[in-house]
Amino acid sequence: xxxxxxxxxxxxxxxxxxxxxxxxxxxxxxxxxxxxxxxxxxxxxxxxxxxxxxxxxxxxxxxxxxxxxxxxxxxxxxxxxxxxxxxxxxxxxxxxxxxxxxxxxxxxxxxxxxxxxxxxxxxxxxxxxxxxxxxxxxxxxxxxxxxxxxxxxxxxxxxxxxxxxxxxxxxxxxxxxxxxxxxxxxxxxxxxxxxxxxxxxxxxxxxxxxxx
Numbered sequence: 001x002x003x004x005x006x007x008x009x010x011x012x013x014x015x016x017x018x019x020x021x022x023x024x025x026x027x028x029x030x031x032x033x034x035x036x037x038x039x040x041x042x043x044x045x046x047x048x049x050x051x052x053x054x055x056x057x058x059x060x061x062x063x064x065x066x067x068x069x070x071x072x073x074x075x076x077x078x079x080x081x082x083x084x085x086x087x088x089x090x091x092x093x094x095x096x097x098x099x100x101x102x103x104x105x106x107x108x109x110x111x112x113x114x115x116x117x118x119x120x121x122x123x124x125x126x127x128x129x130x131x132x133x134x135x136x137x138x139x140x141x142x143x144x145x146x147x148x149x150x151x152x153x154x155x156x157x158x159x160x161x162x163x164x165x166x167x168x169x170x171x172x173x174x175x176x177x178x179x180x181x182x183x184x185x186x187x188x189x190x191x192x193x194x195x196x197x198x199x200x201x202x203x204x205x206x207x208x209x210x211x212x
Contacts, residue, residue, distance in 0.1 A: 045079040057173045070171035077171075085163035092159035099152045106146055110139055 060066040074081065093100040113123060114135050123130040130138070147153040 041079055041082070045083070046077050048080065051077055051080050051170075051174075056175050058175050060172055066172040069174060069176055070168055072176035073171035073174050074167075076176065081167045081171075084166060085160065088163035088166070089156070089159045092155055092162075096151075096155055099155050102146060102150070102152055106143060109142070114139055 060069060093103065114132070117123065123135050147156070
């Protein structure tokens with residue numbers, strides 16, 4: 001009797017090949033935009049010696065004069081001021097390792113569970129699949145709990161308060177008469193607008209690329 005040839009199982013490698021857990025293209029786009037924003041921001045940095053020039057400090061004549069100086073100095077030294085606030089935040093977080101670990105974990109959750117997760121890969125935890133809306137809701141609630149109901153929120157608030165106080169104190173006593181803004185730079189382009197524009201550009205690029 002002739003036996004039929006054995007049938008070898010064929011594995012479809014394309015079917016079994018799993019997609020990466022994160023959208024690497026979106027992640028690289030975010031890093032590229034963030035790096036570009038940082039380079040552009042640092043290129044607008046004023047000389048530090050100009051910031052601490054002792055001959056340019058004087059007591060303001062009135063409260064109105066203080067606000068005027070702060071507004072002008074914010075527009076001129078916005079990158080330097082952003083660096084000062086960032087250093088205060090970094091020092092505060094480094095002196096509290098637990099809070100730093102919690103914030104890094106929260107940031108990692110946002111990045112790898114929502115922003116940069118592949119859109120065709122549902123989030124599965126303990127055998128249960130979560131939709132994008134459920135994942136977003138869970139991350140928002142977790143962020144609220146971490147920021148407003150733990151010591152992390154008070155630490156960030158204290159650090160920001162100290163940083164802003166340093167900036168306002170310097171801005172009030174630094175005489176801005178010798179400062180000249182570039183023509184393409186609006187006079188009201190302050191610290192918050194600089195940080196907001198940089199963050200919005202990077203975040204928008206990440207969200208668009210990640211959910212595509």
